[in-house]
Amino acid sequence: MKKYVLALDQGTTSSRAILFDHAGRLCGCAQQEYPQHFPQPGWVEHDPADIWESQLACARQVLRESGVTAAQVAAIGIANQRETTVLWDRKTGVAVAPAIVWQDRRTADACERLREEGKASMIQQATGLELDAYFSATKLAWLLDHVPGARARALRGDLAFGTVDSWLAFKLTGRHVTDASNASRTMLFNIHDQRWDERLLDLFGIPAAVLPEVAASSEVVGHSDAAWFGAPIPVAGIAGDQQAATFGQACWKPGMVKNTYGTGCFMLMHAGPRPPVSQNRLLATVGWRIGGATDFLLEGSVFMGGATVQWLRDGLGIIDKSSDVEELALTVPDNGGVYLVPAFAGLGAPHWDPYARGTLVGMTRGSGRGHIARAALEAIAYQSAELLEAMQKDAAVPVAEVRADGGAARNDLLMQFQADLLGVPVVRPQVTETTALGAAWLAGLAVGFWASREEAAAQWRAERRFEPAMAADRREELMATWARAVERSRGWAAPARADA
Secondary structure, three states: OOOEEEEEEEOOOEEEEEEEOOOOOEEEEEEEEOOOEOOOOOOOEEOHHHHHHHHHHHHHHHHHHHOOOHHHEEEEEEEEOOOOEEEEEOOOOOEOOOEEOOOOOOOHHHHHHHHHOOOHHHHHHHHOOOOOOOOHHHHHHHHHHHOOOHHHHHHOOOEEEEOHHHHHHHHHHOOOEEEHHHHOOOOOEEOOOOEEOHHHHHHHOOOHHHOOEEEOOEEEEEEOOHHHHOOOOEEEEEEEHHHHHHHHOOOOOOOOEEEEEOOOEEEEEEEEOOOOOOOOOOEEEEEEEEOOEEEEEEEEEEOOOHHHHHHHHHHHOOOOOHHHHHHHHOOOOOOOOOEEEOOEOEEOOOOOEOOOOOEEEOOOOOOOHHHHHHHHHHHHHHHHHHHHHHHHHHOOOOOOOEEEEOHHHHOHHHHHHHHHHHOOOEEEEOOOOHHHHHHHHHHHHHOOOOOOHHHHHOOOOEEEEEOOOOOHHHHHHHHHHHHHHHHHHOOOOOOOOOOO
16 A cells, blocks of 8 residues: 655645655645735734634645545644744634734834843843744734733633644644744744743743643654544644755755745755854754754745735736746846835844835836836845855855745746855755655654655755856845845834934
8 A cells, every 4th residue: 555644834825735655756735825814014814713724625635636545644744834823722722813923013012122121132042033023922922911811811721822833733633732943933942952941931921831842843743633534644743834844955964055935035054953153143943853853953034035926916916826927027138227125024134124114116117017026036036145145154164055945946037046146056956845845754754654864865856956147246236236225125114212
């Protein structure tokens, strides 16, 4: 009987389920978008029921359409949008409020107050993270303070907090658990001690009773209820989507780098067995914990990657579907001096400006839809180039190449421009679904589906290599102009100060 691993890839705008066989081949895929909610400027929410129901529907669909039974699934692996915060009732399994999405900026002022109190350094040293509304801690504190009765229920142990991996694992197995990679994104987890940090719980006012158990990224954490797929299946791998993608790109040696082009863009470098220390406002994060060993990563986060293209589709209506952007961008020879800074959710690394806002500059009467489309694609590459520049300064070894994945990695125009800006080759693998593949590898390794990492890594193959072709002086000129555009977006939504 042929066996498979089922990867659940729960993303910001859609849920997907992908089946992989022992050769690492993609044998089936189902995807379902679900609603995004923007109740106030800067707020981004999901209905946790939509997350669960869409993910379950995709898993059932891919099994049904592939003719695969639960008995043929060796394990389930989970990769998830990180930092998004869910709070639910332990007994009923029902969320008590909408999930606050990682892009949400409602707690930016709370972070600013903590920064003014001098807490940023302590937080960074313990967690490896910047003090920012991006992470889960202030989101959870907000829910406890604003959902009626939530804090009292949390203190009694009636409520459970989790990032999306915890929510899915709970719905699948009934167990309240997360893995070390997701825990390290909450701003409540000490990456040196590998445990929840009591100082941070006190600082943010978080009762320990709401926290999940922290498991390894590759271990059986439970079995799915037979009601979901007809028979129990081991849930054996959990990792945040970016850590899973790094694992799926086989970036397992210090200095190896991948960049995922999804809703956001996330560049991660393998940093070895100890947390890295960044001098350039990058993040230190747990990559994965397997057995007793933890691998750490250096990360740069861009909040608006593919979401910028979605804005062209949904906000401006200048394309019908996201894949149309390359064709529209190719209707013009260059950006015509137009630059789009997609700071719709503030700016991530290396700026960390929650008050930046989207800015379109350089427009003339000759500017058209093609220039805006090209500027949107180029913005993705410019932001990623800023990350690699910071990463190169922090890293002990030079970067030889960047492995690219995610939906926008299929865009040849973007990949070539990215290689030109980076000055290093960009390599696209044959399997660009590396987030799902990483989750599958982690789950499969836990149950012996794959005997070793080496067996899994041998499955990685390059599909195309984009070599840089731009002169260094031209690259510097473009990056300098981009920096001018970014400066115009900075601090736009900052609250007025009383002493101003």
